[in-house]
Amino acid sequence: MKFASRIARLHASPVREILRAATGRQVVSLAGGLPDPDTFPQLAGLESQRSQYGLTEGDLDLRQEISALLAKRGLCCPPERILVLNGSQQGLDLAAKLLVEEGTSVLCESPTYVAALQVFSLFGAQLEGMAIGPEGSSRQDLTESFRRCDPAMAYVIPSFQNPTGALWSEDAREALASELDHRTECVLLEDDPYGELWWGQAPPAPVASRLRKAPWIYLGSFSKSFVPGLRMGFLACSEELITPLERLKQASDLHSNRLAQGWVLSDLCDPNREERLADLRARYRFKCDVFAESLKRHFPNAQFRKPSGGLFFWANLVPGRDLRDIAHLALEAGVAFLPGEHCFPSAPDLGWARLNFSHASVEDADRALGVLAGICRSR
Amino acid sequence: MKFASRIARLHASPVREILRAATGRQVVSLAGGLPDPDTFPQLAGLESQRSQYGLTEGDLDLRQEISALLAKRGLCCPPERILVLNGSQQGLDLAAKLLVEEGTSVLCESPTYVAALQVFSLFGAQLEGMAIGPEGSSRQDLTESFRRCDPAMAYVIPSFQNPTGALWSEDAREALASELDHRTECVLLEDDPYGELWWGQAPPAPVASRLRKAPWIYLGSFSKSFVPGLRMGFLACSEELITPLERLKQASDLHSNRLAQGWVLSDLCDPNREERLADLRARYRFKCDVFAESLKRHFPNAQFRKPSGGLFFWANLVPGRDLRDIAHLALEAGVAFLPGEHCFPSAPDLGWARLNFSHASVEDADRALGVLAGICRSR
Structure with missing residues (x-):
């Protein structure tokens, strides 16, 4: 795996590191630029403890519920490797910042999600397409595509693909996972905004859940299954990626809206969901x-x-x-x-x-x- | 003015362009990936029309109020040149994407805001500091600093600077504006998160309002004067910058949370504000x-x-x-x-x-x- 060269210049925020060291202890903080909580107006639906600046990674209670949601989809990921995002589109931006610079080879389905092409191109990706049928890419197409371009990142939308609606089969998912596990340089970026919008049968477990060695990032969204105007999504990832991704999120916008986090949490906990x-x-x-x-x-x-x-x-x-x-x-x-x-x-x-x-x-x-x-x- | 080379690869979203062309007309859209609004749960404080995906630039009614707020600060900027952000930190990310690549010279106050240094470094900036006193930088220091590094971007926090608390005087602001207007290559990035947190006297009009020719970006925040957990900020900018900045925002996260936009709007319209x-x-x-x-x-x-x-x-x-x-x-x-x-x-x-x-x-x-x-x- 090879990060973009900019990642060597990505430093942790000293304020956030200081506050992290203080977590769970009685500390008087003069470190951050936090307003006085007594100045916050009461807003309907916003618990007062969510009015203040929050954690870059997102509120822990929400990340715990997302972790449980992923377990139901067959993907095992602890809350510590989940990052709450301002919509899953932000995950594409963070992944591109992490991995893509001028000339980086990125393999994706052909056709694929327009706005992903937009972000990857912006950061200089050399885009390579692989053909997909209604059940994903064939083992042979996969192998050939990987061989041809030796990608640093493979971007796929295995469940109800945008735009084709393809649903990658068990076999196709296994084939992709196996191809990735036989490489050392390629990160899987699995985008799953539609995974809950199925009729008939729920999709097979994510490709990410089938990997044994390869690094991966999985993106989820609450825009389609809850409320798009809230702009709430998340990423889950393998262990070696969470620290740089969290720092990239921090540098992008500190953290995501906590009012929306509260609403998504209450939806995930709703017995009628x-x-x-x-x-x-x-x-x-x-x-x-x-x-x-x-x-x-x-x-x-x-x-x-x-x-x-x-x-x-x-x-x-x-x-x-x-x-x-x-x-x-x-x-x-x-x-x-x-x-x-x-x-x-x-x-x-x-x-x-x-x-x-x-x-x-x-x-x-x-x-x-x-x-x-x-x-x-x-x- | 010189954009980072990545901007040549920044394309508009075809979906957004199609929908923009349809604005104000009766169009049945099969273009976007919008959910059925009848599926949205009712959330307290969220008007139903703000539940759906929104405009990249932010809701028009909010941008109109921000425009009026800026006019009171002495900065004249129509709603069309305002972009609602996921906190003003996002403005630093967008400005860096627009202007900074490896080796780009960025002039900033020394000392300055830590997280700005973090973003500029990430994108490869060559950081140059200029000394500031309690009333900003002296005309001589300014001129020397600009000459020394010939910056592509000048980043300043003229009102209650972070960390020094400096309040740039009328004179210092005029001197900076004049220096910028005598150059053609430098964009002003003026960060004003604390502009409403004054006692004694309100700060002088922004540096951006004093420019005649130089391009500029001005960042504002509602985290300090309203509710930080909402992550709401905005940028205003000169005419030649709004299109690429809007596209960069689009590629970053499509648009900002509309529930929070609604709350900020209601605060800005509150007669008791x-x-x-x-x-x-x-x-x-x-x-x-x-x-x-x-x-x-x-x-x-x-x-x-x-x-x-x-x-x-x-x-x-x-x-x-x-x-x-x-x-x-x-x-x-x-x-x-x-x-x-x-x-x-x-x-x-x-x-x-x-x-x-x-x-x-x-x-x-x-x-x-x-x-x-x-x-x-x-x-």
């Missing part, structure tokens, strides 16, 4: 089914696969048709969608579209697809 | 006065200046005495403080301590200073 998620899944399953019907009706020749979780359809709407000019015309006609070209690390395929089915009402979505189909026919 | 701040100032003035008395009593030879705002005393406790071994002994004895050495960009002076007076009770602070004095006498 599973019931709430079951309702959410039923609603999304319904929207997904109706969307698939609309898509078939408006685009009879479209290539797509109905996802069994997540938020997106990935569709080749009119095979052979370049979609680049359509996005602009669609917007004029009141319909927004993401042309697939943006999702490719290189060599974009121009016929695909990423279509979100969770947000619009089923009626609006059907109408929007009708408008899109009309545009495709007329041009 | 000035009264609340007056109470806060009176409380801090009292704590500051008592702390100064305690300091004099326990350290009769100490060199320090009682600040007229902010959160810190900067004191040479026992002139000639190296304080490095004291911090550890003090912690053993139940007292934490920040040895001043950490605050210097280079060549630390080892006799100074940064002492916070806002957090501990006046009794605890007095006791802590007594403990510190005992240790200094006994060793």
